[in-house]
Amino acid sequence: MQKRVTFRGWWLPALLIAPQVLVSAVFFFYPAGQAIWQSLFIPDPFGLSSQFVGLGNFEFLLSDRFYRASFGTTAVFSILVTLCSMIPALFLAVIADRLIKGSGVYRTMLIWPYAVAPAIAGVLWLFMFNTRVGVVSWYLGNLGYDWNHVLNGGEAMGLVVVASAWGRISYNFLFFFAALQAVPRSVLEAAAIDGARFWKRFWTIVLPLLSPTTFFLLVVNVVYSFFETFGVIHTITSGGPQQSTTVLVYKVFSDGFVGQDLGSSSAQSVILLFVVGMLTIIQFKFVEKRVHY
């Protein structure tokens, strides 16, 4: 029963999609092509000479067990960041949705953290959990817990997850909140009259109706945790202690921009691109089936 609009001729559709094609070409296809091309070389940092090595960079990476281990670290990190940024956001959105007075103020306050740049967020959290002067670590110390993310890998992971997820809660909140507002009141009222309590209504009506938004946020947050979190990791742990917070994207950054090894860094971006591409395909193929539009 879908209504399809068909265009006669080709120039109008071509014109309409041209901006998108242009933006993708300039900001995606060109850099991605460059990365693939560069991943076949070992260049010197200044770009004065480079050696063609074929797939040598990939071979070098995949034979490194520390690089392979960072896939596992990345999986843990991404799952935690996604969960920690979506669940609290949904919870806050549900509460905000039930507010009658003052929801504007509440909403505005919740959106603020989104405006904080990841590196700044990293510094803020690092300051709170600083093993020497941090407020939180001081309280934990009073409670008898010796906080030391400098040597404890689990604590370091927890800290970078919280710092990465924190700002995203705002972003996710916005989407959940808008989606909740769109849930038809009549359906909820009907259910209430039938005797369904709040949680029953939430599980059986609200959550299924939110599924397109949840699915969208899932994809977006996974991509975020894969690509945009190196600023936080760089400021808080630099990938340590040992390699407990070295996620794939941080290694791309540190090998390329700190180590000046552009060949390896490009090869890593290509691998990362491939991994995220596969993940997104999987999400669309399997998760999307459970989404009701």
Added chain:
Amino acid sequence: MKKSLLGALAVSTMLSPVAAMAQTEVQFWHAFTGRLGELVAAQVEEFNASQSDYVVVQSHKGNYSETLNAGIAAFRAGEQPHILMVFEVGTATMMAASGAVRPAYEVMAKSGGDFDPDAYIGSVKGYYTSTDGDMLSLPFNASTPVLWVNRDAMTAAGVDPDTDLSTWQNVDTVLTALQEGGEECPLVTAWQSWIHLENFSAYHDVPFATQDNGFAGLDTELALNGPAQVAHLTAMGQWAQDGKFIYTGRRNEGGANFRAGECALFTESSAGYAGISSEAEFDFDVRPLPYWEGVGNAPQNTIIGGASLWVMEGHSDDEYNGAGAFLNYLSSGDVQAKWHQDTGYLPITAEAGDITRAAGFYAKNPGTDIAVIQMTAKEPTANSKGLRLGSFDQIRGIIDEELEGIWSGDKTAQEAMDSAKERGDALLRRFEAANR
């Protein structure tokens, strides 16, 4: 009419500072903030005021790694500065990039100053000198690790603050005494790889890497898993387990703890002087870096850390004259002596050391010459000239990771260093391939 007048006004206001002076501009990118940043700015200002042909414009580009990265990115974009500060770890990278840098000795000699390569202290300039003996960059801030002692903390824990701390054997005893006396942070360190592996190896005259620590060729391999290094790290690992050595991070985070008076002993660069002397509200001492009695040829000499100034390719002759004049000014006796006294960095010329001594600075500030003595007491050997390893920033990262494995008790020192060697060698082979 009105519009064009406004336009002309805007253009002339924009141009006037340059036009009025008609001086050649020399860009200088560095990595200093805080007190050191102020001192650099003062040097630049003084140079600019001392003559009217050139004006040096200094800008801060972030920490050492970020500054090097900014310089490289700028070079690739054709926007490179004239003078770039590069930390000692980036030396091999810069030396291998002969098309991107112009040798400092050449620029300095051409600019008309009286350049004398022998005026510079051998163990300082050696790090930045090519195998043909040419000084490729100007050592700017060179330091070496020493032991800082919080005398008040020693007294509070019931330990005589004048105890001999020249060997690690003695330090071991003192750490136990400090802990028993109630000190919660007996020992803390900055720059763990630089002090406890790189300098440790030079000081005990054992190799850190083959091929004379990389000076003799790119086909070098790490040798940091030798018995001397492993024994030292085993001892430190034990101290970490016992709570006698407190690990605070990979960079110089421990400095904050020490300056706040929370730690008794602190291994840190001699350049910690600027910060410690201005912030510490306790009585402190500088001592030579401890060594293990009977291990290697200790005490040999320690090596430098810090940065040097590289002149980048791609500018006009006039600008190179300006850059050369600025580098000559920085090398001059009085400027160096003041820099050395203000910061604790080593003097790069013997003359600057002599001026400082003659002014009575060492007598008034006991311990400030310890770094100089420690560096220059013995003629450097192949193991103690310095390090010249490619991808060294990344290798240090690997070493940091492995050391954290020791401090947390996850790995033995031998396991950690074997792993560091294996991983570091892989990077050295890549660097060799990239610069073949």
